[in-house]
Amino acid sequence: MFQSFESQSERGAAAERIKELRRHLAAAKLDAFLVPRADEHQGEYVPASSARLGWLTGFSGSAGLAIIAKKSAVLFTDGRYTVQAKAEVDPDIMSVSLLPRGRIGEWLLENLPKGARVGFDPRLHTVSEIERLEAVLQPRAIKMVPTPRNPVDRVWGSERPAPPSDPIFLHPMKFAGRSAADKIADIQKALKAANQDAVVLTLSDSVAWAFNIRGSDIPHTPAPLAFAIVPATGKPELFIADAKVPDAVRKQLETFARVSTPDALADRLKALRTSGKKVRLDPNAASYWFAKSLGGVRRIARGSDPVVALKAIKNTTEIKGARAAHVRDGVAVTRFLAWLDGAVQSGTVDEIEAVRRLEGFRRDTSQLREISFDTISGSGANGAIVHYRVNEATNRNLKAGELFLIDSGAQYADGTTDITRTVAIGKPSAEMRERFTLVLKGHIDIATARFPKGTRGIDLDPFARRALWQAGLDYDHGTGHGIGSYLSVHEGPQSISRAGMAVLEPGMIISNEPGYYKEGAYGIRIENLVLVTPLEKPAGGDREMMSFETITLAPIDRRLIAKEMLTAEQIEWLNAYHARVFTELAPLIDDTKERAWLKQATAPI
Known part of the structure; x- marks a missing residue:
């Protein structure tokens, strides 16, 4: 089975985990900490090693953010999880808010003192999200503080699952319809039109589409966890763990791209910063860490991830x-x-x-x-x-x-x-x-x-x-x-x-x-x-x-x-729809009983 039926919620463990997290926050002189559902790629679905929100709070939904303050805590989610959130989250330790995430700043203003310090993992929040919070909190001098290491990971410790390491594979032309080289050329064309020197791709499915690769790092989504930098001219660079790239795949990728490990990413971003290059970053998709690594939010060339629009229109x-x-x-x-x-x-x-x-x-x-x-x-x-x-x-x-x-x-x-x-x-x-x-x-x-x-x-x-x-x-x-x-x-x-x-x-x-x-x-x-x-x-x-x-x-x-x-x-x-369903499917169903059922199920009303 691709699906398991074990409960993903550990509601009973949340109280002790949040208590331990608060000890770490006190040591770091933080008044609150943000725990999003997202991972470093801002994906909807995350590997087990990045499921911090679920591990900490018991909430297993695919959209949410928790705020853990000294004496209060809240989970923000949306209307899809109205019933689920209330069932999975312990009301004695955390309230549930169905307000939009844009109201997070209001909660912080109402629940934190003037001059408070709010910690966040800069790799897990987008540029836009942090900018919005800073603007809302500025009148009360509440400061957003990036943490060098996520305190949830400290509490999780050795029990935290290892990051996924399955090998990637090529998505062949007979399914992709276009070569990776052609796709990279389209991205470069967009960069030149915008007078930009490079773009950093942070979304896993954008990288997978652009490089015609697939993987199994993310549950049910065949995209590998990887980043990429595409220059306006020259070879793009793919950042992915060595162990994930089989020799045959590497050989094919290296015909049009450089392949490096994620450890090299910080140095490449620093080089772009010091060279004064105009680097495009999607503030709604890329994490705050990328903007800081490129010299700060004022230094980036703001623009949407060019792959998003390209891959949306199917060939x-x-x-x-x-x-x-x-x-x-x-x-x-x-x-x-x-x-x-x-x-x-x-x-x-x-x-x-x-x-x-x-x-x-x-x-x-x-x-x-x-x-x-x-x-x-x-x-x-x-x-x-x-x-x-x-x-x-x-x-x-x-x-x-x-x-x-x-x-x-x-x-x-x-x-x-x-x-x-x-x-x-x-x-x-x-x-x-x-x-x-x-x-x-x-x-x-x-x-x-x-x-x-x-x-x-x-x-x-x-x-x-x-x-x-x-x-x-x-x-x-x-x-x-x-x-x-x-x-x-x-x-x-x-x-x-x-x-x-x-x-x-x-x-x-x-x-x-x-x-x-x-x-x-x-x-x-x-x-x-x-x-x-x-x-x-x-x-x-x-x-x-x-x-x-x-x-x-x-x-x-x-x-x-x-x-x-x-x-x-x-x-x-x-x-007409049911007639088409019968016409197209019936010849492919061998079992006479199943075919008879389909005929009855698609009869005109």
């Missing part, structure tokens, strides 16, 4: 691979749904068994490299926990009269998938059908949207929410996120959300996943991935428009649909 090979991956994955998901429909009649299927079975069907493809994230397998009330991760303590049976939400994905060499289906176990209630249909209406309205050049995700987000809003309902997460090509399941800059300011471009792949969650009862989410199509003038129109091509293929539970709530156009889309 023809990546698009072809994504479509193939989703057909393959659709067969696996469909076979799982067919199995589930029959197996739940026994009343003995539980959340863990469902996860194991789904991974098994994906393994049957013989092309599964990894899952793309821990499967969210939530029955009944567990489905209302947006990022629920089943473990042996929380595992429950799928019971008649409840809903079952399963959000999962796979990593194939030709593409990354992410799909959510909500399934009725037995007969659903009228309320369940109504709210499922409201979510479906929003999903269809995104899938069928047409939009002009310059449209941002924030412009489309209300399409997904309108039906829910009309009923006085909503959900506390984004409607869609970008997705990588055999890379991160969550990729920017594009999103469909209240914060989605990036312009959507043809070739971007993005999720379409509105939802509804009734705490303590059930959760609903319907997720497909969609591809932004090229501009095209509709018949009779004056302007060119983009649209979405749905690339995820799997049945949507017809038993949960209240047909009378759908418009004629929405019914037409659903029936």
Whole structure:
């Protein structure tokens, strides 16, 4: 199994660990310390050796930051973890705040005395984050203090896991579509256009994409932990541990790049600083340590990581691979749904068994490299926990009269998938059908949207929410996120959300996943991935428009649909989608019972 079911939360140990941390803070004359979820690469998912927030507080979510002060402590997280955070964090030692991370400074102002000293690990916080805090805290003379060594690591001591050391491997042209040399040339072109001498790449997936390498340092994300410096002219330099680079891979990399160890990075940054080079650094992605190493925040050339925009627009090979991956994955998901429909009649299927079975069907493809994230397998009330991760303590049976939400994905060499289906176990209630249909209406309205050049995700987000809003309902997460090509399941800059300011471009792949969650009862989410199509003038129109091509293929539970709530156009889309699902998947399913189930599941409503 790629997924374990042991509880990742050590809530019971948090009190003693925080007590010990406070002793270290007192010795360093610090009034508080920031403990983020992030690692040195600012990744969403981190290796076990960098899971400081979870180890210290018991919170196992993928987004959060804790502040440990002398006599108080708080965990900041977002709406995805409303239920989970309260369950995993001991309220006797730490409060939970669902306020945006931008309000961290306000908490510090309210809870610390004038002139207080707030410690932080400069490798774990972005330039922008520290600058914002310094600006907010300056009127009360509260000082942000970078620590030479993370005090959490001191408390963790010898129990802290070793950093990952698995070897990297090349991502071949038949999947990448473009050579690393060509990609580096595009980065250099952007630097020259901006009159900059070099850029420091700190995001793991940016380095992986630019150098056409993959690894297994990060759970479920095939990107190695590495940094890179790309000059405007000349060879780029990749910084990665020697033990991770097999001889054959090194030989290939050295045809277009220098390969060095991370120990050399500080010296290279110093050389750039002393030479007066204009070095680009993304203040929203690169850590404060990089800015200080380059001479301070005033010396860097501020600009977005150029790779982020380049890799977001998939080339023809990546698009072809994504479509193939989703057909393959659709067969696996469909076979799982067919199995589930029959197996739940026994009343003995539980959340863990469902996860194991789904991974098994994906393994049957013989092309599964990894899952793309821990499967969210939530029955009944567990489905209302947006990022629920089943473990042996929380595992429950799928019971008649409840809903079952399963959000999962796979990593194939030709593409990354992410799909959510909500399934009725037995007969659903009228309320369940109504709210499922409201979510479906929003999903269809995104899938069928047409939009002009310059449209941002924030412009489309209300399409997904309108039906829910009309009923006085909503959900506390984004409607869609970008997705990588055999890379991160969550990729920017594009999103469909209240914060989605990036312009959507043809070739971007993005999720379409509105939802509804009734705490303590059930959760609903319907997720497909969609591809932004090229501009095209509709018949009779004056302007060119983009649209979405749905690339995820799997049945949507017809038993949960209240047909009378759908418009004629929405019914037409659903029936056409299901017809396409059957046409593309049925020839690839050998089992006659599974094929018969698919025919019934995709019948017109």
